[in-house]
Amino acid sequence: MEITVSHYIVLSAILFAIGVYGVMTRRNILVVLMCLELMLNACNLAFIAFSKLHGGMAGHVFILMTITVAAAEVAVGLAFVVAIYKQRQSLDIDLLKILKG
């Protein structure tokens, strides 16, 4: 069986769906952040597959930016995680209801 672009896109969709599933179901805030990484990674895979399909290089530039955004997001997110954990000794996101206005 030959590998086509749709295989890559379906794999990317599966990875993204696993990420969404994790974000929705897990209550550990660290694992939620990891699932966000998984979703960004699925986007990268789709970018590269389409870049190969069209023969352009723009996708490679864009995944550089995606990875930059992911790194920044993780840095800020983990700083928040440490701050929250110090305050309430738990990683349960359901305890963050105090944020409501």
Added chain:
Amino acid sequence: MVVSNKNPVISAISLVLTLFSTAVLFILLNAHFAAAIQVLVYAGAIMVLFLFTVMFLNIKDDELRFDALNIPRRLTFLFVFIIIVGYFASKLFITSKSFSKLSDPENFGTVKEVGTLLFTDYLLPFELTSILIVVAIVGVVVIAKVRKA
């Protein structure tokens, strides 16, 4: 594995495995530069940050009990999962296009090509990402500092 495991350390290591596998797929797609930064930045820097936080917080086993199986919630999102994947699969297998018929340009995926594109057509977004990183660094420092005081 990333989603289903209860221990965050095992989740993180499974995520490293996933990222490495994706890097291999990038190499198969002739995207060598993308594969390199995937391994260096993602599997290197970001995962070290994750593991560092997990170790730093030093979570006990009984503190993870709250994350137990929540069957109705999980079933609901399993349906969402199946719908998303099924939609993409049905849509894309109709317009399947083989890679083997495509011939790449001479130096597709090399650092030189990516760099040329990055500093000509995409100069403004590139500079904006650098500003984003600076903002993130300053933000993290501020968050970390306020809690100490």
